[in-house]
Amino acid sequence: MVGGMATLLNSPPRLDPSALVRPGRVHRSVYTDAEIFRLEMERIFSRAWxxxxxxxxxxxxxxxxxxxxxxxxxxxxxxxxxxxxxxxxxxxxxxxxxxxxxxxxxxxxxxxxxxxxxxxxxxxxxxxxxxxxxxxxxxxxxxxxxxxxxxxxxxxxxxxLDAEAVPLVEFLGHMATSIDDLVDRSPSGEVVCSPHVLRHHYRGNWKLSFENLNDTIHPGFAHSASVVSAKAVAAGLEEGEPLAASLGMMLANGKPIQFFQDLDMVTTPRGHSYIGGHMGASYTADTQSAYAQALIAHHGPDKAARVLGTDRHLMLLYPSSTWHARYQTVRIVRPVRHDLTEIIGYTFRLPGAPEETYRNAVEYCTGANSAASPVIADDLEVYERIMDGNGFDAREWVPMSRGLREDREAVPGLTRSPATSEAFIRNQFAAWADYMGAAA
Amino acid sequence: MSDAGLRERVRALIEDEARLLDDQDFEAWLALFTPDCRYWVPVSLDQTTPGDGVAHFNDDKQLMAARTHRLLNPRAFGAEPSPRTAHVVSGVRIDAVDDDGTVHASSSQIILEYRRRDRFEEDSRVFGGRVRHVLRATGSGLRIALKRVDLVNAEGSMNALAAPF
The missing domain is CATH 2.102.10.10 (Rieske [2Fe-2S] iron-sulphur domain)
Structure with a gap:
């Protein structure tokens, strides 16, 4: 079994999860221990919405x-x-x-x-x-x-599964506004789930996906090869030949780190988070005039402007799903085993919006959720290497201290940090310890 | 040209295309496609057009070029080492020929892939299914306008896919 014996000998008691999370670090067994996974199913996935x-x-x-x-x-x-x-x-x-x-x-x-x-x-x-x-x-x-x-x-x-769970709206808290963001983009008020679903999986722990998606430092390294390749193709384009949207998405990973340092990350109770949008016009414009007109007709000009002006990147709804309102994509994170996770991607049509809006969603979801996406392939490789490296006991604790002293604002129900911070991971583990701390 | 001659030419083109992927001769592979081509691996056999939903691959020529450029980039650790493939092409058939000479062909293909990651039997994978080619007559012969790969496990959950099918 991965990690078993060393964990027992060197580490905090493995069945006392509260001892596995300390300020700015977690014990590696949270990823590699099958018994911890069993407890997560019982204490987190049976209690959260x-x-x-x-x-x-x-x-x-x-x-x-x-x-x-x-x-x-x-x-x-x-x-x-x-x-x-x-x-x-x-x-x-x-x-x-x-x-x-x-x-x-x-x-x-x-x-x-x-x-x-x-x-x-x-x-x-x-x-x-x-x-x-x-x-x-x-x-x-x-x-x-x-x-x-x-x-x-x-x-x-x-x-x-918890009859005592707080009402859903309380669980969502401020994150309900990211679901509003998705639905309000529909000029008819309706959203319709596409029957075509994209599934991928990796041999790694479910939390690794949650800890990667709003990590803005890794793209400059993990995805650098796609940036290099996209740039090489862009350099070879004929005069006036437009860059494909898919390449724009790959190039978005090549932004300077200062860009992300200036961007906000928002974390809220129960492990949720999002960061500001950053793919913007370098990816696809979704403010085509026909769409904007339809949205104004539905919402009136003020609200339509507010909806179109909202630009959030992924919202992570801990522990089950990740949401991209602007590209009408929702992904379910399905924990299968401690070392096996499936990600299931859904796209939504906005009835009343031009076909181009749906095409943008499909393009985004394919690029962000296909196992064949060059960007995703790099992430999956990293997840599996993290499992390999944490499977032996060269070092017991995993630091997650980036930006620990950089939070910008904390009000009840919401904290703002730079988008380069690991605050969202610390926030996930605060929720994790909260769920896991007490026996059911 | 006789039907037998056309069939022979189409079969040779489809086999050559598969061989170029196995040889990682991506420049020659890309040259077989029209500038406005589409390389498409749907997530459902029910999908009718590349725009109707998500896909495993839904590439225009720029993305095909970036993807294959990346496969040969030593910094692309997601493809480190690069996968090796062997395509087996069988049952090439011409399904239709349009008035303008566009050929709709299909074949059965099995793709054996190996990428050494020290995960023993998981390092080798087998993919396969029906491959459809739309071949357009151009000044320099038939070129691929659409390659659609209907995997038998199209709806299935995939781990990282680096090499095109």
Missing amino acids: IYLAHESEMPAAGDYVRRHIGSRQVILTRDRDGAVHAIPNRCSHRGTTLCAFDRGSAPGGHSCPYHGWNFAADGRLRGVPQRSNYEGVLELGDYDLQPVRVAAYRGFLFGT
């Missing part, structure tokens, strides 16, 4: 999608009255998973493939074949699937 799906993925009665809350599979269903439920993807008889597809329609409810037990959209056990065998033995109601708590924010559905 986890992003699951958008309502447009299941528009009609009987529609469903299959998702994960940590290690648990859930089916999100829409019943005949239009209400959404989340039920465990597990037959209450022998434990067989009910549903094998990521999305579909089951107007007749979900039937177990093993003995045909049938469940309604709300998890109620509707029927069991050969009822006579159970005469006086089995009450159907005792075997209903216990629904998971679900809540929506502007059409985005979240679930939590």
Whole structure:
């Protein structure tokens, strides 16, 4: 097992997670220890609100999608009255998973493939074949699937296994404004999830992805080869030949560090964060006049100007998802094992916006989420090398102290730091220690 | 030209294209494509046009050039060492020929990829599926206007992909 023995001998007690996080550093076992991962599933992914799906993925009665809350599979269903439920993807008889597809329609409810037990959209056990065998033995109601708590924010559905969890809006806090940012970009008020989904994975811990996405120092190093290659191609263009958007995105990683030092990073309670936008006009203009006009018609000029003037880069909604409002992309971070993580990318159409707006979203999501993206390939390589290097005990503690004394402003519910700071990682581990500290 | 002659030319072009990728002769590989070409690996066999959704690859010629330039850059540690591939091309077929001479061809391909990372059997991967070429007649012969690769695991979750299929 990776890291096992050395961790036991040299380090703080491994089952006391609060001892693994210290100011400005964490113990390497938070990435490499399978037992820590098991505790994370129990204490973090069972307590936080986890992003699951958008309502447009299941528009009609009987529609469903299959998702994960940590290690648990859930089916999100829409019943005949239009209400959404989340039920465990597990037959209450022998434990067989009910549903094998990521999305579909089951107007007749979900039937177990093993003995045909049938469940309604709300998890109620509707029927069991050969009822006579159970005469006086089995009450159907005792075997209903216990629904998971679900809540929506502007059409985005979240679930939590914790009946005591704070309301979703409180969990989101200031970060709700980044979801508003996505929805408000629609000239019709609607957003529709594309059926085409991009999945990639890496042999590494789920937290590595969260710790990379708002790290503005690594691109100048990890992605330098793509910058070099994009520049080489740009230099060879014919006179007047425009640079492709995909190359603009690669070049955006080559900005000087001072640019990011001047940019703001915002961290909020429960591990969330975002940084200011930085791809801007060097990537794609999404303020085409037809789009701007449609937005003004919907919101009025003042609000439309505010929406178009908002430029945030990724919003990290700890621990489940990362959001890019400007390019209508949401990614689910799915922890599979301590050393295996899947990232699932969704794009959204904004009905009423020109086709170009959707194309920009597709372009961004492909560049930011395909395993074949030169930028992503570099990140995946780094994640796996971090796992390799932390798998042995040359050094026990991982520093995350960059910008520790550089916070710019702290008000209740929100801290501002330079975008070069590791404040967002420290903030994630503050939340981590909070969730992990106490047994359920 | 006879049907058999055209089929032979198309088969040779598709095999040459695969061979150039295996040889990492990317300059010659790019020269086989039209300036407005598209190299596309969709995430679903249901996708009809490159713009209708996300993709594993959705490259114009500039991105193809940057991607392959990077494969030969020693600082690109995501491709360090660069993957080695072997394409097996089979069943080349002409599906249609337009009035202007544009050829729609398809083939079955298996791509064996190896990149040494000391991860034992994971260092070798096999990809495969149906490859579609749209070949446009130009002054210098047939050139690739579209290469679409429908992987059998198009919907699947991929780890880093450095080499084009």
